[in-house]
Structure formats: structure tokens, C-alpha cells
Amino acid sequence: MSSVVPAAVTPPGGDPPAAAGAIAARSPLELFWRRLRADRVALGALIFIGLLVLVAVLAPLVVKLAGAPAPNVRSTDALDPTFGSATGPSADHLFGVDNLGRDVFSRVIYGARVSLEVAILATGSAVVAGVVVGMLAAYHGGWVDTVISRTLDVLLAFPILLLGIGLASACSLGDGCLGLIQPGLGVVVVVIAIATFPYIARIIRGQVLSLREKEFVEAARSLGASDRRIIFRQILPNLVAPIIVYTTLVLPQNILFEAALSFLGVGVQPPQASWGQMISDASAEFEDAWWFMFFPGAALVLTVLAFNLVGEGLEDALHPKARK
Numbered sequence: 001m002s003s004v005v006p007a008a009v010t011p012p013g014g015d016p017p018a019a020a021g022a023i024a025a026r027s028p029l030e031l032f033w034r035r036l037r038a039d040r041v042a043l044g045a046l047i048f049i050g051l052l053v054l055v056a057v058l059a060p061l062v063v064k065l066a067g068a069p070a071p072n073v074r075s076t077d078a079l080d081p082t083f084g085s086a087t088g089p090s091a092d093h094l095f096g097v098d099n100l101g102r103d104v105f106s107r108v109i110y111g112a113r114v115s116l117e118v119a120i121l122a123t124g125s126a127v128v129a130g131v132v133v134g135m136l137a138a139y140h141g142g143w144v145d146t147v148i149s150r151t152l153d154v155l156l157a158f159p160i161l162l163l164g165i166g167l168a169s170a171c172s173l174g175d176g177c178l179g180l181i182q183p184g185l186g187v188v189v190v191v192i193a194i195a196t197f198p199y200i201a202r203i204i205r206g207q208v209l210s211l212r213e214k215e216f217v218e219a220a221r222s223l224g225a226s227d228r229r230i231i232f233r234q235i236l237p238n239l240v241a242p243i244i245v246y247t248t249l250v251l252p253q254n255i256l257f258e259a260a261l262s263f264l265g266v267g268v269q270p271p272q273a274s275w276g277q278m279i280s281d282a283s284a285e286f287e288d289a290w291w292f293m294f295f296p297g298a299a300l301v302l303t304v305l306a307f308n309l310v311g312e313g314l315e316d317a318l319h320p321k322a323r324k
Contacts, residue, residue, distance in 0.1 A: 042313020130200025
């Protein structure tokens, strides 16, 4: 005698019960977060970056809570009483002092603010310019693509550091560039943006060249959609993932770029604290005052490493099929 399994009863006015073992649907954002959360290394690096941003924003409060003086305060009492040289880490100065008696801990904290500010502003400007230029070149093609591509080729022909040094040196003299970009932090941001946006424009151009031949673009065009609508409603949303990945990968490069310019003396100018400038000042005294170079160097290495790990994690989470 066969047994009869009673069917599930749907309550009046209610939804039908879910079938046993049914697979729950997940949005692309949920899938992305699930993959990223599984990457413990990238998640740890993301937490480190969040703490670094918090410390940079609250730099005056952090320095005050640590009992350290302001970054540009010179204290002869903190120097060696016999030779007047820099002294190492102590209870009063956690990271020691430099040869001018300035607290290294305070300058490292304020240097984080400068590095992040330059990197975020320069990278944001470079990404916006690169996306606009790359989309215009690839979508319109013809002479527009030719002119833009050849201009990008000229900019890419220059070594990026040499181009940055030349632009920064020219803009750091007198009234700056065109009387608009004043010497200082603004020069560094503009120089890094000009030097890095061609790389992003090239990448976006290649992506758009592939997307503009897709069926959904042809369908939108056959329905009479304008070029502006196709670019912003059809193509740009499909570029969000690569833009996020490239941005996180360019950020650490620009942090190193700013440090290199400051190390060479054409970046952030004294007395403003900068990791690159601190390393430059300490290079001649490393044997006698290792802490002067070690702490800003360690901060620079850890920050760049964290951004690179986050960038790789985002790339794996957004493009899981591309993983080897």
C-alpha cells in the first residue's frame, strides 16, 4: 500500500512556502561581498586602511592623546645634550626625534594625512579624466579616436617619474602653472593626475571598444537612443567594476609617486610633513638615527602593501572567473 505525502498548504492570503532545498537568489552585490569576506587577507588590509584613514582625519586628536608635540615644534631639550643630535624612541617621544628636535611620531601621523589626501585627490582626478577621455575616444572613433590616442601615446612616451619631476619643478617656481596652480600640495595633485590619467584612459578605451559592439548597445541604438544615453545608461554601468579595481591599484602607485617627488625635493614642501621628505632628510643620518627613517618608511610600505592587497581582493571578488 503506497503512502500519500500531503501537499503543502498555502495559508489564506499568504505566500507559498519555499521548497525544501531551494537555492536562495543573491544579488551581484551580495555575491561580491561574500567573495570579499572570504578573503581574510584583503579584509584585514581593508580594516588597516580604514584605521589609517581614521588616524589621518583625527591626526591632531591622536597626537594630543599620545602626548606628543605638534609636527613642526622644535625642541632643543629633546636632542642629545652632549652632541645636539637626534635621540631615539623614549617615553616622551614614542618614535624619537629628528635632528631638529621635531617629534617623529607626530610627523608620521601628519604625513599619513598628506599622503592619503594627495593620493585620493590625484587618483580621483586621474580616474575621472581617464574615463571621460577613454570613452570619448573609443565610442566616437574616427578622427576623435586618432587625435586622443596619439596624444596619449605622447604622454605615455615620457617616463612617469621624469615627467612628474619636470612638471613639478616648473609649477613650483614663481606663481605656479598658469597662475592657477599654486606651489605646494596643489602642484603635486595636478602633476600626479596628469602623469597617471593616460594609463587609465588607455584601459577604459579598450573596455569601451569591446562594449560598444555588444548586442545591448546595438539594441539601444536601433531603438533611437541618443549617444549620451547609450554612454551613460548602457556602457558606463558596465565599467563600474573595472574602474573600482583600477582605482584601488592606482592609489598605492600614487602614494609612492608623491613620496618619490617629496624625496627628490619637488613634492610637498617643508615645513609640511611628508613620508618621502622625512626619508630624504634621514638618508644621510641612517647609521646614527635609524628611527628617523624606519618609522616613516614602515608606514609607507604598510600603506602601499595594504592598498595592493585590497586591490587584488576586489579584483578576485568582482572577476572570480579570471582567477588562476
